[in-house]
Amino acid sequence: MGAMALCLYGVIPTLQPAGAPFGRVYAAYGGIFIVLSIIWGRYVDKVVPDKIDMIGATVCLTGVLIIMYWPRG
Structure with a gap:
């Protein structure tokens, strides 16, 4: 199951549309x-963590939120 999850983690982002903001896609997958x-x-x-x-x-997920939602340009 772990190997399948790892493979999907690498393949799914490549299926995003050509104009998709790739950094944000990877940030979302990283947070998940x-x-x-x-x-x-x-x-x-x-x-137990x-x-x-x-x-x-929390630090990592804060970074995900910054990457995903910080205003651009």
Whole structure:
């Protein structure tokens, strides 16, 4: 399942329209990957994220929001 997710993570962005803002597409997928990693670790692997994990995820997801929604030009 992990290998399939990794393959999809690499293939799906290439299916975006030619004029799509590619950096924003990758930021969105990165954010999804971070959130799903924490959920997977918590509920499948039974590893509770600690404070530093959550701070790191928050920093990364803040970066995703900046990339996605900061006004351009």
